[in-house]
Amino acid sequence: MSIAWYLAVSAIVFSLGVVGVITRRNPLVVLLCLELMLNGANLALVAFSRMWGNGDGQILALIVMTVAACEVCIGLGMIVAIHRRRLPIDVDELRELQG
Amino acid sequence: MSAVLFFIAGFGAIAGATGVVVLRDPFFSVLALVGHLISLAILFLLLRAEFVAAVQVVVYAGAVMVLYVFVVAYVGDQSESLQARLRGAAGNGLGGHGSIGSDLRLGGVILGGALLVELLIALLGTGLGAINSKGAGYNPGRVGTESFGTAAYIGNLLLTRFLLAFEAASFLLLIAAVGAVVLAGRRGGLDNEEGASGRAGRERILDLPRPQGTGTMAEGVGGPRR
Numbered sequence: 001m002s003i004a005w006y007l008a009v010s011a012i013v014f015s016l017g018v019v020g021v022i023t024r025r026n027p028l029v030v031l032l033c034l035e036l037m038l039n040g041a042n043l044a045l046v047a048f049s050r051m052w053g054n055g056d057g058q059i060l061a062l063i064v065m066t067v068a069a070c071e072v073c074i075g076l077g078m079i080v081a082i083h084r085r086r087l088p089i090d091v092d093e094l095r096e097l098q099g
Numbered sequence: 100m101s102a103v104l105f106f107i108a109g110f111g112a113i114a115g116a117t118g119v120v121v122l123r124d125p126f127f128s129v130l131a132l133v134g135h136l137i138s139l140a141i142l143f144l145l146l147r148a149e150f151v152a153a154v155q156v157v158v159y160a161g162a163v164m165v166l167y168v169f170v171v172a173y174v175g176d177q178s179e180s181l182q183a184r185l186r187g188a189a190g191n192g193l194g195g196h197g198s199i200g201s202d203l204r205l206g207g208v209i210l211g212g213a214l215l216v217e218l219l220i221a222l223l224g225t226g227l228g229a230i231n232s233k234g235a236g237y238n239p240g241r242v243g244t245e246s247f248g249t250a251a252y253i254g255n256l257l258l259t260r261f262l263l264a265f266e267a268a269s270f271l272l273l274i275a276a277v278g279a280v281v282l283a284g285r286r287g288g289l290d291n292e293e294g295a296s297g298r299a300g301r302e303r304i305l306d307l308p309r310p311q312g313t314g315t316m317a318e319g320v321g322g323p324r325r
Contacts, residue, residue: 001105004230006142007222009109013116013135015215020120022207028125028171032132035163036116039139042151043112050146053235053247055256058151059264062253065158066268070275072163076170077282083174084283 006047014040025090027082031075038068105145111138129167136160146234150253 013036020033042061049057083089115135119128136159143152222230229235246252257265309315317323 001102001145002231002233004222005105005109006146007230008219009112009142011215011218011222012113015211015218016113016116016120018214019208019211022210023204024120026125028167028174029119029128032119032125032128032167035132035159036119036135039136043139043142046143046146046148046151049148050234051229051232055247055252058148058248058253059256059261061148061151062154062257063264063268065154066272069158069163070271072166073275073279074282076166077279079170079174080283089174 003047003051007044010040010043010047012040013037013043025092027075027079027089027091027094030091031072031079034071034075035068038064101145104141108138108141108145111135112142125171126168129164129171132167133160133164136164147248149248150250151248153250 017033017036017038017040020036021030024030024033042064045057045061045064047057049055049061079089082094087094112135115131115133115138118131119135122128122131136155140152140155140160143149143155315322
């Protein structure tokens with residue numbers, strides 16, 4: 001298969017992640033959809049790495065995985081803190097910073 | 100063979116992503132994401148990125164998803180349906196609030212579709228000629244040099260050219276771990292609740308009636324008789 005097919009799959013996965021981040025209200029699912037977006041970017045990075053025969057894209061994909069793990073760590077910690085304060089687990093209800 | 104495997108894995112990846120977005124229950128969303136990640140690892144293998152595929156399965160589908168499952172089990176999934184029901188009742192009563200939410204949702208779907216169309220246009224109209232090739236030359240299993248994508252190749256790159264990024268990533272992980280403990284930790288509650296009850300329980304155990312003629316270790320070293 002040529003590289004363009006992999007990039008098409010990557011674009012579809014990224015767009016699905018965008019739709020999920022915008023439409024879902026549960027912050028857990030929003031975090032999952034962020035993972036989808038990062039994975040779409042990862043697939044494109046690895047595909048370009050294969051295209052040029054150069055390992056830099058794979059290294060960047062590994063760094064993206066690290067950043068995603070950190071983001072999940074902090075996000076889940078925030079969800080646990082929200083749950084412990086008996087606040088609603090809903091991104092539409094948690095609008096206190098918005099004023 | 101590789102084309103068949105690509106279509107199976109690509110379909111699995113897209114179906115898993117759709118499941119994450121569409122499914123109501125967050126637990127099923129997590130399971131769909133696990134399927135998506137495993138399909139993506141197969142795609143990475145097809146792209147000769149075997150180390151990245153292994154990390155994807157071990158770190159993502161193993162560790163991170165277990166974290167998600169634990170938090171979903173801790174928080175529970177009753178919140179979404181309850182909130183949706185409350186919101187539906189309020190929307191029926193007030194008449195405007197619910198429609199704003201559904202408008203936003205429709206706008207989100209339209210935005211995602213537009214983004215997909217734009218990305219595909221960029222893909223079809225690209226000037227990169229190599230995008231229609233199968234990739235650069237690849238000769239597996241050469242003795243003496245690391246072949247592309249193996250653990251030795253990635254490790255060599257990480258510890259020579261990308262050493263700074265590697266160290267920065269390790270610092271980032273440390274900061275994230277400390278931040279998660281600070282965010283989700285129990286603030287000052289440990290001493291007040293469990294510490295006090297533990298001390299009370301210990302006193303209660305010491306106050307149990309003791310058989311006559313026996314002593315305690317505290318008395319053996321000259322402590323007070325209890």
